[in-house]
Amino acid sequence: MFQDRKKAGERLAALLQERGIRGDIVLAVPRGGLPVGRAVADALGLPLDIVVARKMGAPGNPELAVGAVASDGSVWRNESLIRQLGVDEAYLEEARRREAANAREKFDRYRGGRPDPDLKGRTVLIVDDGVATGATTVACIRQAYSRGAARVVLAVPVAPPESVRRLEGEADEVVAVETPEWFMAVGQFYAEFGQVSDEEAMRYLTPGKDLPGGPEEGS
Incomplete structure (x- = not known):
């Protein structure tokens, strides 16, 4: 379904743009959500930060x-x-x-001790590489609201329909590129789904900084 997390993020960003969904900030879920979140943030021209549960x-x-x-x-x-x-x-x-x-x-x-991002009154896009049961996703959504977000959109490349329905009761909107009925694990929908290290994941928080698969490696 997806070549890798970066390509999945590009397809997710295209769907968000197609639906006219705008945000003020992208919060990615480490570690696997950061390559997806970087692609979404770059395509939409938004800052990227993290949410952890x-x-x-x-x-x-x-x-x-x-x-x-x-x-x-x-x-x-x-x-x-x-x-x-x-x-x-x-x-x-x-x-x-x-x-x-x-x-x-x-x-x-x-985040290296930087101040927490200000979410008050903002539209927050929470991005991960996929959702299975959605347990930690719910905690991430609730954190965004507790920090004053006016609107929360969960955006993922893939999630089972039952998880989407459940999460629609938590977020203002849930966007998934694919919602396959047969679902065992997020990784089954990626051709490349290697583990993302902490060091690699943290690099995605700095735009253009020698990202795996980015322009620096392809030139």
Whole structure:
């Protein structure tokens, strides 16, 4: 479906332009969302920054999300799963504190201690390389609102229809280039989907700085 994250970002930007969706800032989700976000920000002439959230894993099963928390403490809880598993509040609060601290550390490390971007009254485009369950995505959306965003648009190359429907209840608008019914993982829709390192991801925050696959490598 997509050659790589950069090409996916270009197609996403074209769809946003086709729909007349305008924004004031692009917030990409590290790490894989930054190549996509860079392409979108460049095409739309917008500044690029980041939004970070972490999954709150279930007891004994850290890959199963009972919730997610953003770097500012904005939280989403999967209440039905919490009840089903009988997860107590003490566990949830400890997980919230721990993962919020981890998210904040990553946020600060990527941005080098620069002041948080001002989102008050602005239209924010949250961009990732795709959405599967959308647990951490919800926390990212809620963080944007908690920081004063007037409008939040989630924009991704690919997401399953059920996740799009659920996220439409969180954001003002959800834009996805492709919404395949058969969905196992985001990576299955990319020809090239290698892991993005922290060092590479951080370079995307500086426009034109020796980006992989950018003009500097192709010239």
